[in-house]
Amino acid sequence: MRRRTTDRGIPPHSNSVLRLLRPGPRPAAALAAAIAAATALPLAGPQITRRFVDDAIGGASIRHLSLIAVGYLGLAVAGQAARMVTAWLAGRLAWDGTNRVRERLAGHALGLDMAFHGRHTPGELIERVDGDVVAVADFVVAFLLDVVASVLLLTGVVVVVFGVDWRIGCVLLAYCLLIGYGMARAQRAAVPSAARSRAASATLFGALEERLAGAEEIRANGAGEHSVRRFHQVSAALFRAENSDARVGTMLLAGTSVAFAAGTAIMLGLAAWAMSSGTLTVGTAVLLFQYTLMVRTPFERLIDQIRQYQAALAGLARIGGLLAERRTLPEPARPRRLPSSGPLALRLDGVSFAYPDDDEQVLSGITLDLAPGETLGLVGRTGSGKTTLARLVLRLYDPVEGVARVGGLDLREVDQASLRRRIGVVTQDVQLFAASVRDNLTLFRPSPGDDRLREILDGVGLGEWLAALPDGLDTEVRGVSAGEAQLIAFARAFLADPGLVVLDEASSRLDPATESRIEHSVGRLLDGRTGVIIAHRLSSLSRVDKIAVLDQGKIIEYGRRADLAADPRSRYGRLLDLAGVSR
Numbered sequence: 181m182r183r184r185t186t187d188r189g190i191p192p193h194s195n196s197v198l199r200l201l202r203p204g205p206r207p208a209a210a211l212a213a214a215i216a217a218a219t220a221l222p223l224a225g226p227q228i229t230r231r232f233v234d235d236a237i238g239g240a241s242i243r244h245l246s247l248i249a250v251g252y253l254g255l256a257v258a259g260q261a262a263r264m265v266t267a268w269l270a271g272r273l274a275w276d277g278t279n280r281v282r283e284r285l286a287g288h289a290l291g292l293d294m295a296f297h298g299r300h301t302p303g304e305l306i307e308r309v310d311g312d313v314v315a316v317a318d319f320v321v322a323f324l325l326d327v328v329a330s331v332l333l334l335t336g337v338v339v340v341v342f343g344v345d346w347r348i349g350c351v352l353l354a355y356c357l358l359i360g361y362g363m364a365r366a367q368r369a370a371v372p373s374a375a376r377s378r379a380a381s382a383t384l385f386g387a388l389e390e391r392l393a394g395a396e397e398i399r400a401n402g403a404g405e406h407s408v409r410r411f412h413q414v415s416a417a418l419f420r421a422e423n424s425d426a427r428v429g430t431m432l433l434a435g436t437s438v439a440f441a442a443g444t445a446i447m448l449g450l451a452a453w454a455m456s457s458g459t460l461t462v463g464t465a466v467l468l469f470q471y472t473l474m475v476r477t478p479f480e481r482l483i484d485q486i487r488q489y490q491a492a493l494a495g496l497a498r499i500g501g502l503l504a505e506r507r508t509l510p511e512p513a514r515p516r517r518l519p520s521s522g523p524l525a526l527r528l529d530g531v532s533f534a535y536p537d538d539d540e541q542v543l544s545g546i547t548l549d550l551a552p553g554e555t556l557g558l559v560g561r562t563g564s565g566k567t568t569l570a571r572l573v574l575r576l577y578d579p580v581e582g583v584a585r586v587g588g589l590d591l592r593e594v595d596q597a598s599l600r601r602r603i604g605v606v607t608q609d610v611q612l613f614a615a616s617v618r619d620n621l622t623l624f625r626p627s628p629g630d631d632r633l634r635e636i637l638d639g640v641g642l643g644e645w646l647a648a649l650p651d652g653l654d655t656e657v658r659g660v661s662a663g664e665a666q667l668i669a670f671a672r673a674f675l676a677d678p679g680l681v682v683l684d685e686a687s688s689r690l691d692p693a694t695e696s697r698i699e700h701s702v703g704r705l706l707d708g709r710t711g712v713i714i715a716h717r718l719s720s721l722s723r724v725d726k727i728a729v730l731d732q733g734k735i736i737e738y739g740r741r742a743d744l745a746a747d748p749r750s751r752y753g754r755l756l757d758l759a760g761v762s763r
């Protein structure tokens with residue numbers, strides 16, 4: 181499928197990216213001055229050489245010629261200095277701009293909902309936020325440094341040569357136009373290979389991230405060989421794409437080398453003809469020769485930039501595409517806030533759900549009701565829909581049918597910030613960051629004070645663990661056990677003080693001491709809060725008020741725990757018997 185582009189060849193949705201890249205007026209003026217100097221100074225070089233040659237032939241003194249040589253050297257040094265300043269300024273401006281793009285992209289991607297993150301691996305997003313942004317940054321630097329400066333230099337050369345001899349100027353201009361046309365044709369050949377190469381790179385990053393994230397599982401299940409084979413396949417695809425991209429680049433360079441040799445020969449012939457007819461001095465012939473050589477570098481830089489331009493264009497298209505992604509969960513027109521304190525009621529009314537892009541109904545006709553402060557235990561076989569139900573309560577997705585209400589409000593009407601503040605979640609897959617204990621508890625938000633954090637850690641049974649850390653709350657979290665990670669997650673939930681807690685119990689086996697600390701913390705966390713516990717161990721449901729048994733997305737049993745446990749025919753009762761847990 182062909183990529184859609186606007187009339188100017190710029191992919192759609194890219195304007196906002198380009199706006200973010202635009203520098204302020206003062207840095208832009210400084211850069212323009214540096215580019216002008218970096219272009220004008222090299223243009224003056226051949227004029228000095230002409231003077232030197234003509235004066236030398238005319239019998240000028242060594243002192244005079246030495247002065248001209250020193251002037252030439254000074255000019256060359258100044259030219260290089262101007263180029264260095266331009267490179268530095270262009271690099272700084274490009275990185276300032278791309279950091280703005282990066283920040284915007286990262287914020288935007290984090291704000292998108294689960295449906296989006298289900299379709300894109302974190303590795304793919306890293307490639308977008310880093311790889312594509314770097315490609316755009318590289319191009320912006322190169323564009324300012326090579327494209328703008330090269331076009332100015334070419335124009336300058338043609339104008340100066342016109343001044344020397346208009347006929348030779350015409351030949352040079354025609355020659356430049358021909359080379360330019362050839363390059364424009366070659367550019368089209370380079371488009372698909374650059375796009376293929378970046379797509380292969382994104383796939384490789386995605387595969388790498390997935391394998392690194394699941395390294396433990398892959399090793400434990402002996403899936404290393406399959407994993408390496410798959411990795412080899414995506415690496416080979418990237419190698420082939422990069423190779424073909426490089427081949428296109430090499431062919432372009434080889435073609436231009438031949439074209440330039442021919443151009444230099446033509447100019448030398450013309451200069452020789454003009455000299456023999458007495459219209460040019462030897463110095464001017466040398467000047468023309470030098471200008472002809474000068475044409476080569478800007479063209480070569482431009483050719484190189486064509487490939488970077490393709491990469492940047494492909495990157496811009498993907499960045500623009502990511503920025504154009506919208507949340508599929510609509511923001512409420514008139515957002516309402518959940519009550520700011522106290523436990524929150526939960527009510528699901530005929531809720532059905534299917535994941536986006538998937539026809540299979542995962543939940544159907546779920547109806548349940550929890551008064552403020554009540555707790556519900558969700559049980560059911562793996563794949564029965566427990567986690568999905570929890571996701572709807574957290575409004576990570578909206579029901580396809582029915583309504584989910586918290587605190588009496590339809591979740592679709594609730595203000596996002598209030599929802600995140602008042603509904604807490606502890607998942608079995610606790611995410612810890614390579615940051616201090618404090619930051620892991622507050623999730624980088626302002627801390628309520630170290631005393632409060634210590635009190636909370638003490639409350640979840642991590643007091644001794646904290647005391648043993650070398651730098652206390654400032655110690656970087658690493659190498660914690662699964663049980664400790666769970667307890668840290670409880671501490672986070674306590675800190676947020678939600679009115680409704682969704683708790684996905686850890687299914688992994690923990691040692692009895694940690695298990696009892698977790699049981700104790702769950703008890704404290706649910707005290708005075710409404711709770712939904714996805715239970716993997718029936719023993720941990722002894723404290724809940726209600727039980728819902730899920731099977732293939734439907735509630736097949738629902739009632740007060742005590743009633744179900746007492747009923748000899750209830751499924752919950754039979755599950756308790758099977759698990760050897762007293763009713």
Ligand SMILES: Nc1ncnc2c1ncn2[C@@H]1O[C@H](COP(=O)(O)OP(=O)(O)OP(=O)(O)O)[C@@H](O)[C@H]1O
Pocket residue numbers: 298535538542560561562563564565566567568569
């Ligand atoms: N992000 C997703 N996209 C598409 N389908 C999904 C997604 N997550 C889960 N499912 C499917 O939805 C169904 C219910 O899954 P869910 O994770 O809710 O079950 P569960 O009862 O929590 O299982 P477990 O006890 O193993 O965690 C399964 O068939 C699963 O394959």
